Amino acid sequence: MFDTVLIANRGEIASRIAATLERLGIRAAFVYTDADAGAPHVLDADVAVRVPDYLDIPAVVAAAVRVGADAVHPGYGFLAENAAFARAVEDAGIAFVGPPAQAIELMGDKIRAKQTVAAFGVPVVPGSSGSGLTDAQLADEARKVGFPVLLKPSAGGGGKGMHLVRDERLLADEIAAARREAAGAFGDDTLLVERWIDRPRHIEVQILADTHGNVIHLGERECSLQRRHQKIVEEAPSPLLDDETRAAMGAAAVEAARSCGYAGAGTVEFIVSADNPDEYFFMEMNTRLQVEHPVTEAITGLDLVECQIDIAAGDQLPFGQDELLLNGHAVEARVYAEDPDRGFLPGGGRVLLLEEPGHLARVDSGLAQGVEVGTGYDPMLAKVIAHGADRDEALRGLRAALAETVVLGVHTNIGFLSRLLAHEDVVAGRLDTGLVEAAMPTLLRGDVPPTVPVAAALLAHAALEPDTSDGWTDPFSVPSGWRLGEHAATVHRFRIEGGDPVEVRVHGRGRHTEVVCGAAEMAGDRLAVPAHIVVGEPGRVRLTYDGLTEVFRYALADDGSWWISHGADTWRAVPFDPVESGPGAGGSAGDGTLVAPMPGTVTVVKAAAGERVTEGQAVVVVEAMKMEHAVTAPFDGVLAEVRVDGGSRVALDEVLALVHAEDGSGDAVEGGAQDAGGGTPEDAAVQAATRDAAARDATVREAATRGAAVRDATVQTQAAEGEDKS
Numbered sequence: 153m154f155d156t157v158l159i160a161n162r163g164e165i166a167s168r169i170a171a172t173l174e175r176l177g178i179r180a181a182f183v184y185t186d187a188d189a190g191a192p193h194v195l196d197a198d199v200a201v202r203v204p205d206y207l208d209i210p211a212v213v214a215a216a217v218r219v220g221a222d223a224v225h226p227g228y229g230f231l232a233e234n235a236a237f238a239r240a241v242e243d244a245g246i247a248f249v250g251p252p253a254q255a256i257e258l259m260g261d262k263i264r265a266k267q268t269v270a271a272f273g274v275p276v277v278p279g280s281s282g283s284g285l286t287d288a289q290l291a292d293e294a295r296k297v298g299f300p301v302l303l304k305p306s307a308g309g310g311g312k313g314m315h316l317v318r319d320e321r322l323l324a325d326e327i328a329a330a331r332r333e334a335a336g337a338f339g340d341d342t343l344l345v346e347r348w349i350d351r352p353r354h355i356e357v358q359i360l361a362d363t364h365g366n367v368i369h370l371g372e373r374e375c376s377l378q379r380r381h382q383k384i385v386e387e388a389p390s391p392l393l394d395d396e397t398r399a400a401m402g403a404a405a406v407e408a409a410r411s412c413g414y415a416g417a418g419t420v421e422f423i424v425s426a427d428n429p430d431e432y433f434f435m436e437m438n439t440r441l442q443v444e445h446p447v448t449e450a451i452t453g454l455d456l457v458e459c460q461i462d463i464a465a466g467d468q469l470p471f472g473q474d475e476l477l478l479n480g481h482a483v484e485a486r487v488y489a490e491d492p493d494r495g496f497l498p499g500g501g502r503v504l505l506l507e508e509p510g511h512l513a514r515v516d517s518g519l520a521q522g523v524e525v526g527t528g529y530d531p532m533l534a535k536v537i538a539h540g541a542d543r544d545e546a547l548r549g550l551r552a553a554l555a556e557t558v559v560l561g562v563h564t565n566i567g568f569l570s571r572l573l574a575h576e577d578v579v580a581g582r583l584d585t586g587l588v589e590a591a592m593p594t595l596l597r598g599d600v601p602p603t604v605p606v607a608a609a610l611l612a613h614a615a616l617e618p619d620t621s622d623g624w625t626d627p628f629s630v631p632s633g634w635r636l637g638e639h640a641a642t643v644h645r646f647r648i649e650g651g652d653p654v655e656v657r658v659h660g661r662g663r664h665t666e667v668v669c670g671a672a673e674m675a676g677d678r679l680a681v682p683a684h685i686v687v688g689e690p691g692r693v694r695l696t697y698d699g700l701t702e703v704f705r706y707a708l709a710d711d712g713s714w715w716i717s718h719g720a721d722t723w724r725a726v727p728f729d730p731v732e733s734g735p736g737a738g739g740s741a742g743d744g745t746l747v748a749p750m751p752g753t754v755t756v757v758k759a760a761a762g763e764r765v766t767e768g769q770a771v772v773v774v775e776a777m778k779m780e781h782a783v784t785a786p787f788d789g790v791l792a793e794v795r796v797d798g799g800s801r802v803a804l805d806e807v808l809a810l811v812h813a814e815d816g817s818g819d820a821v822e823g824g825a826q827d828a829g830g831g832t833p834e835d836a837a838v839q840a841a842t843r844d845a846a847a848r849d850a851t852v853r854e855a856a857t858r859g860a861a862v863r864d865a866t867v868q869t870q871a872a873e874g875e876d877k878s
Contacts, residue, residue, distance in 0.1 A: 154222035161227030162516035242830035279346035305334035368403035391581030450482035504561035504707035513553035527776035570720035608725035609656035620666035752776030
């Protein structure tokens with residue numbers, strides 16, 4: 153057995169591998185980059201070595217030598233399926249926790265992999281069988297297979313560069329586009345063509361192979377719930393397969409592993425017809441541990457990382473195929489730092505509040521409260537895994553666990569996952585790889601409930617309460633609205649999730665941890681509804697609104713925004729100034745304010761201050777987690793101000809630039825407004841600001857009149873009997 157294992161990875165998988173090593177009494181060593189210097193697993197490590205990049209093979213191998221590692225575990229991603237890395241580790245006299253380099257190389261080439269497994273009797277998708285095909289040859293193969301067809305990069309994975317072609321007339325253009333994407337993503341534009349199976353299901357089989365010639369499978373996982381070819385939810389076993397098909401696919405996976413001299417843990421992926429489960433075809437083999445391995449661990453009782461360590465140490469598998477027992481059902485959901493309501497743009501930021509439902513489910517996480525989630529790496533933050541006696545119990549357990557998973561300070565897909573797991577087709581097991589996209593309108597969050605701005609306003613109101621620890625209260629610092637005559641309201645304005653402004657008027661003051669108020673005034677009807685909050689343990693508040701009491705989680709960010717969570721959903725309420733919206737207000741395109749759609753890095757500024765821009769013209773490009781987003785001009789005008797440069801780090805909703813509209817003479821008009829009268833520039837500025845505020849207030853009133861229950865809410869005090877009214 154090994155004494156020290158270097159973990160050549162980061163985040164949740166680094167923490168997960170370390171947990172097994174600790175249980176086995178093996179010292180875990182880590183590599184880390186500057187971006188991860190404050191990561192939980194690095195701060196808790198006994199030994200960690202800084203490297204320039206996780207992809208820097210010489211640096212990672214040197215780190216392993218430096219810490220005296222007996223073995224290197226690559227996790228998944230980065231160098232996990234890099235044959236050159238495996239060879240470099242072995243050349244340094246260190247064991248590689250994974251398959252031989254030649255197996256990685258063979259299975260990494262999809263064309264060679266198909267040819268190899270087919271020779272061992274494994275069914276493959278009908279398609280091209282040769283490599284290095286010209287465009288004309290690819291087109292000929294596509295016609296032989298029959299449309300629709302799928303163009304796939306030979307060297308790629310993760311769905312990148314795949315093109316589905318249903319119309320032969322589009323084939324030439326799609327081949328050209330697929331080659332460009334393959335070359336850009338993988339440095340290799342070699343393509344293959346395969347028959348496309350409508351309503352396909354993605355089912356994979358976990359295998360274990362030791363260095364003594366023993367190979368077994370551990371059953372299958374269903375991975376059909378995907379978005380843009382990326383897995384979201386996985387489960388084991390598949391609700392589609394019967395015992396006979398399961399055994400046949402398992403045997404095919406074992407033969408695929410034997411065909412390349414495999415050793416270690418690996419996954420053989422199949423595409424299966426939803427209409428005919430007996431029709432299954434080999435897609436590829438992943439020569440590493442999979443993200444979704446916990447669901448297999450849940451139903452087998454095995455620790456796959458421990459199995460990997462034992463195999464790398466030269467041990468034989470301790471059991472055979474006939475001794476494997478599957479127990480119950482398990483489902484996993486991947487928690488990503490992304491915002492589904494902004495087109496799944498990647499997110500980042502500091503984790504202000506973290507609650508993980510360890511009592512309800514297994515959580516593999518790389519998070520900790522206070523951690524800064526960067527935008528330089530994959531957006532996956534954690535995985536939540538539920539196990540039950542049957543599929544229904546596992547699904548219910550996972551939905552309950554997600555409702556108790558709270559990550560404030562960073563946008564996540566938790567609410568989206570919760571709705572997906574409750575979708576009728578998912579509950580019924582009617583899955584295919586297109587289900588998520590087809591059901592998308594029902595999976596996104598709806599209107600903001602009125603309780604959210606009310607909770608934010610009452611929390612903000614309570615925060616105004618003066619400190620009374622010294623036994624004296626300055627009466628003029630109390631947010632009571634006291635004045636001669638009728639008490640005035642304290643107005644709290646927010647923009648929630650970039651939507652329309654929300655105005656909440658609070659009458660009354662806080663009493664320790666309680667604020668007693670009335671509820672919403674809709675479009676001036678002054679309908680009072682009682683509401684109050686009781687702040688309990690840190691991060692939790694109990695809101696009673698119109699007779700309904702609910703518990704919310706909350707956190708206050710440095711920019712003054714309130715993060716509010718209820719159930720599986722989270723909202724960010726940003727203070728809003730209707731006269732002068734600034735960086736904290738998250739200006740909208742309608743007023744010429746260009747804001748960052750996600751936290752990230754400015755890669756290029758495509759126009760300079762003073763230049764004329766046209767509607768839709770890219771002004772600034774922001775990159776996060778390998779995704780670029782162009783921020784465009786909302787209308788024709790002049791770029792009045794640019795606040796960032798190439799390389800600038802920006803936060804979500806940070807103001808990047810300002811565009812001023814032009815009048816008919818070609819002169820720029822700030823905010824699109826024109827001064828109708830004389831006066832000084834200062835007078836004109838005041839008049840423009842006043843008109844802008846009036847226009848915004850009119851917009852808010854109009855929206856409220858249309859019945860938008862979240863907008864223009866006014867909370868009014870209701871005096872309790874015996875309350876001091878002085």
